[in-house]
Amino acid sequence: MHPGKLKEYVHLFEEYTELRVQENRSLRINLVNGDVMTNSSGSAGGVSARTFKSGYWGFASSPIPDPDGITRVIRNATDNARFLASKEKKSFSPLPSSPGTADRDFSTGKKRLSRKEIMDFIRYLDSTIAERFGKLTSRTVSLQLLDMEKSLVTSDGSVAFSMIPRSIMYVSMNTEKNGEPVNLLEVFGGLGQFEDVFDEPENLLPHIDELYEHLMRKADGIRPDPGMKDCILDADLAGILSHEAIGHTTEADLVRGGSVAGDYVGKQVADPLVTLVDFANEALGQICPVPVYVDDEGTAAKDAVLIEKGILKGFMHNKESAAYFGVKPTGNARAFRFSDEPIIRMRNTVILPGESKLEDMIASVENGYYLMKPSNGQADSTSEFMFGITMGYEIRNGKLGRAIRDTTISGVAFDMLKTVTAVSDRMKWSGGGMCGKKQLIPVGMGGPAIKCKLNIGGR
Amino acid sequence: MNKADVSKKGLRALQKAGLEKSESRFIFSRKHEFNIDGGEISLLRTTEDVSLSMAGITGNREGSVTLNKIDDASITEAAATVMESAMASQPDPANDISPAQPPAKFARGPEEPDMDGMYRRITEFLEYAGKTYPTLILEQVLLDFNSVEQHYVNSNGVDLESRLGWYSFTPMFTSKDGKDTSSFNYSSVVMADLDKALHELGLIDARMKESTEQVRSREFEGKFTGDLLITPDCFDEFIRMVVGYLSDYPLIKGTSIFKDSLGKQIASPGFTLSSRPRWEGLASGYFITEDGFVAEDFTIIRNGILKGFMLSLYGANKTGGERAPNSGGAYVMEPGNESLDDLVSGIDRGILLCRFSGGYPSDSGDFSGVAKNSYYVENGEIMYPVKEVMIGGNIAELLTGISGISRERADFGYSIIPWIRVEGISVSGK
Known part of the structure; x- marks a missing residue:
């Protein structure tokens, strides 16, 4: 539904109100050793309204975005806010308003592929992997497509439409060493529908060859020595570092909930080499993996500079947190499903590149680790973070040595960032991340390689 | 409608x-x-x-x-x-x-x-x-x-x-x-x-x-191999890791560390774990499985012996194994013989693990991560809350390394779990 149609319901708004119609469309295909284990598409859509009354929010949603359904969710959301407001009084600040308008559609202009053509693409990759790599004990090729289409109007004048697609391919390989399974996974893709993201399957093969080489080395690899170590985080890890270590700590709702970042604004929290930004939609001359032009509260989205040359500059905000902290909203309020309320989420969180060369950074480490691929991660109000490492190498006397097995790294972000002594001149984006915080949401992240000290876990 | x-x-x-x-x-x-x-x-x-x-x-x-x-x-x-x-x-x-x-x-x-x-x-x-x-x-x-x-x-x-x-x-x-x-x-x-x-x-x-x-909370330097005393809510997460190795995906791929363990001892003898979605003793549960059967309660591990995999109809057909009577969850563990105080007093050096923030365990069962909201234990006493402490181990060894299960259990409505003491876990400070 185009937001123009939604404007017809604005006259029903009796309080500050956001009205959103959304549909998420998905496709999941999962091949395990050539067998199709998942072959499923889906769509989940509906309408939601959120209202604000005397410092309280009311929210309601319905899967039926027809005139009755829309009218009903507006009334129910209003009743919900009034229910809370009738129970007690609290002091609150009026919500700030920076209404945005946008009409952004990232649908492909190419002819859409049939399900069979998409399946053939995946099966070609799978069969090529099976033919090429004799030492694999199992292989998995998975495709996950997600189109998020949203229309929004708000009582303070926002009118926005967006269709943000994402196409992600996972290739996972297993081998065995002395009876012990060893796995490695690579993620391909990002912003765009399948036809725009994946052209020919052959183009992925050089990356898959490289993945296999790393897997073979990992099979012969060692368990890392636990403890505090000099590390080079590859650019693939800088994104999750930006997201987990600093990003979550500087979400304004978490700051209000006790995050240590609340005590550090204007203070040196990192080496001056570190500048970290949550970009709204464009960065360094390109569109980000998860572009947000108008957020789900109707705020025109702005870049949020979190750390500038090592100084903590501010937080990511929605309208309510901006009112609480007395600043302008940054447009970070996002909802995953039609039935979710917008909450503060990262968009495209990035450490900006520096001037060092990766080779020189590795050569500068006498005894440490070069960490290349992450798995999951978690943040904390103390800024202590962790994330899993699935690929890396030891560094001995400035040279890469044996591969390492899976491990976990941790650190206290606002201590660790002060140990940064080099930032590389080349950055990478990651467009495959899903962040969990009450709701899931797609996020973009990225950064350059970083030299720092980290705590390595293990046995 | x-x-x-x-x-x-x-x-x-x-x-x-x-x-x-x-x-x-x-x-x-x-x-x-x-x-x-x-x-x-x-x-x-x-x-x-x-x-x-x-x-x-x-x-x-x-x-x-x-x-x-x-x-x-x-x-x-x-x-x-x-x-x-x-x-x-x-x-x-x-x-x-x-x-x-x-x-x-x-x-x-x-x-x-x-x-x-x-x-x-x-x-x-x-x-x-x-x-x-x-x-x-x-x-x-x-x-x-x-x-x-x-x-x-x-x-x-x-x-x-x-x-x-x-x-x-x-x-x-x-x-x-x-x-x-x-x-x-x-x-x-x-x-x-x-x-x-x-x-x-x-x-x-x-x-x-x-x-x-x-x-x-306090840091400590160095590393040691010691005991973990895992709280019920934290152990619920480890149960989910264990069950992950018993499910369709790793068994079909052939990568599960327990693929050849049916009927064998995979945990200490006192360890009995059931999945009970039908049991009225839990506030949550379900009646219909994901593959269209009436769900039934069943014991996954009895006295340390693996009694069944968590295979769906597809997984059972694919592997030749037996379909699980339910789709997992609603985990209930039998209590042990020792009091929680006895479990603490039996620890020479270790960690009371209240929350685990770790990477996904590897296919080989290795896990490592941060001991969050946790305490240092020495000579049978809980000493102080710790920070920046990492632990590491292996899921299979964790199950066989269980040295004590508490009589007391916590009822979360979705699961009922005791406190678990485990030997041989790597602990490293800064």
Whole structure:
């Protein structure tokens, strides 16, 4: 539904109100050793309204975005806010308003592929992997497509439409060493529908060859020595570092909930080499993996500079947190499903590149680790973070040595960032991340390689 | 809206589209949710949704679609998409639907929320937390009522219906005293009613009290191999890791560390773990499995011996193994013989692990991560809360390394778990 149609319901708004119609469309295909284990598409859509009354929010949603359904969710959301407001009084600040308008559609202009053509693409990759790599004990090729289409109007004048697609391919390989399974996974893709993201399957093969080489080395690899170590985080890890270590700590709702970042604004929290930004939609001359032009509260989205040359500059905000902290909203309020309320989420969180060369950074480490691929991660109000490492190498006397097995790294972000002594001149984006915080949401992240000290876990 | 009509309409559309075997599942769900954010009641959220899952098999090729539009045109289009998906796939004899079973209807829990009762309980919790733990910040608290009505039919004549209703409560909090901050922590419970004060449920009050102690956590240097005493809520996460190795994906791939362990000792003799979604002793559960069977309770590990895998119908057909009687969850562990105090006093050096923040365990079972909200234990005494401490081990060795199980168990409404003591875990400080 185009937001123009939604404007017809604005006259029903009796309080500050956001009205959103959304549909998420998905496709999941999962091949395990050539067998199709998942072959499923889906769509989940509906309408939601959120209202604000005397410092309280009311929210309601319905899967039926027809005139009755829309009218009903507006009334129910209003009743919900009034229910809370009738129970007690609290002091609150009026919500700030920076209404945005946008009409952004990232649908492909190419002819859409049939399900069979998409399946053939995946099966070609799978069969090529099976033919090429004799030492694999199992292989998995998975495709996950997600189109998020949203229309929004708000009582303070926002009118926005967006269709943000994402196409992600996972290739996972297993081998065995002395009876012990060893796995490695690579993620391909990002912003765009399948036809725009994946052209020919052959183009992925050089990356898959490289993945296999790393897997073979990992099979012969060692368990890392636990403890505090000099590390080079590859650019693939800088994104999750930006997201987990600093990003979550500087979400304004978490700051209000006790995050240590609340005590550090204007203070040196990192080496001056570190500048970290949550970009709204464009960065360094390109569109980000998860572009947000108008957020789900109707705020025109702005870049949020979190750390500038090592100084903590501010937080990511929605309208309510901006009112609480007395600043302008940054447009970070996002909802995953039609039935979710917008909450503060990262968009495209990035450490900006520096001037060092990766080779020189590795050569500068006498005894440490070069960490290349992450798995999951978690943040904390103390800024202590962790994330899993699935690929890396030891560094001995400035040279890469044996591969390492899976491990976990941790650190206290606002201590660790002060140990940064080099930032590389080349950055990478990651467009495959899903962040969990009450709701899931797609996020973009990225950064350059970083030299720092980290705590390595293990046995 | 008649739920049975919708699911049967889905089934008829699949059959009309030419699918040889087909199944249709309709779910109508509602949620009423009170939110506390930053220590204040902030939001009342009420949602409703429908979900129609349609799947079909033709020539051993399978496809499926899930949608939340239930008009005739959408259902007909979905059936055509299922057929197109199946035709694009490849034959796999393991694809199947559940065989004929007697029709059945089930119900558990309240049908409607007690909104005034929910408001009363959440404000009471807010007041209790503020008075009892003044340094604790309620970052986000959710008290919700959930209602899920489900109807499953398939072309073998299966016709199953269930209604579930439950409350759940999840507080997440951090403590702050001056500039000293604890790690965040949380706890969850599920309940059938609002009879008890929320802080009295599960381990919520204990977790909040510990949080206020953890604002002044200490580091320690060096590393050692010692014992872990794992709290019930934390061990629930380890159970889910263990069950992950017993499920379809690693068993079909052949990578599970337990693939050859059926009928063998994989845990210490006192360890008995069941999955009991039908048991009325738990507030949550389910009656219909994901593959269209009536769910049954069963014991996964009895006295340390692996009794069954968590295979779905597809996984069982694919591996030649036996289908699990349910789809997992609702884990109940038998209590041990020792008191919690005895378990602590038996530790020479180790960690009381209250929350584990770790990377996904590897295919080989190795895990490592940060011991959050946890305590250093020495000479049988809990000494002080720790920070920046990592632990590492292996899931298979963790199960065989269990040296004690407490008599006391925590009831979270979705699982019932004792405290577990484990030997031989690597612990490293800064």
